[in-house]
Amino acid sequence: MSAYWDSSALVSSFSDPTVKTRLVTEGGITRIHSLAEVFSTLTGGRLGFRVDSEKAAVMIERLTAHLTLVSLTTDETLAAFRDARSKGIRGARIHDFLHITTAVREARNVIYTLNTNDFTGIYPEIKVMAP
Numbered sequence: 001m002s003a004y005w006d007s008s009a010l011v012s013s014f015s016d017p018t019v020k021t022r023l024v025t026e027g028g029i030t031r032i033h034s035l036a037e038v039f040s041t042l043t044g045g046r047l048g049f050r051v052d053s054e055k056a057a058v059m060i061e062r063l064t065a066h067l068t069l070v071s072l073t074t075d076e077t078l079a080a081f082r083d084a085r086s087k088g089i090r091g092a093r094i095h096d097f098l099h100i101t102t103a104v105r106e107a108r109n110v111i112y113t114l115n116t117n118d119f120t121g122i123y124p125e126i127k128v129m130a131p
Helices: 007-012 017-026 032-044 053-064 074-083 091-105
Strands: 003-005 028-031 067-070 110-112 127-129
Touching (some): 003 007, 007 032, 028 091, 032 067, 032 091, 074 091
Parallel strands (some): 003 028, 003 110, 028 067, 110 127
């Protein structure tokens, strides 16, 4: 079964051939919102450089060939907001919580991310690891 890909892992696939190979051979899923996060990272300069918007769009389009894109419904999102307190989630951490909630809904037991601390401990049954 393929893993859930966080946006940080997807961004790393552009520069790390090992990660790119894993994405191409294994495939995976991610939330549609992850694409916006990847676009923001590529064009925003946090990497120490900026990618032109058109080039970023093409790069992201190529990523989607290896991914199944999913979204939470309104009811699922609202349920996640209600569950947030019991999981110790508040503030900006809700974004990561929605990612892992999606992984759980899609029965994925692995999340690929470069930000393992953002996900560890929320759902102990989910393995959180770098790609």
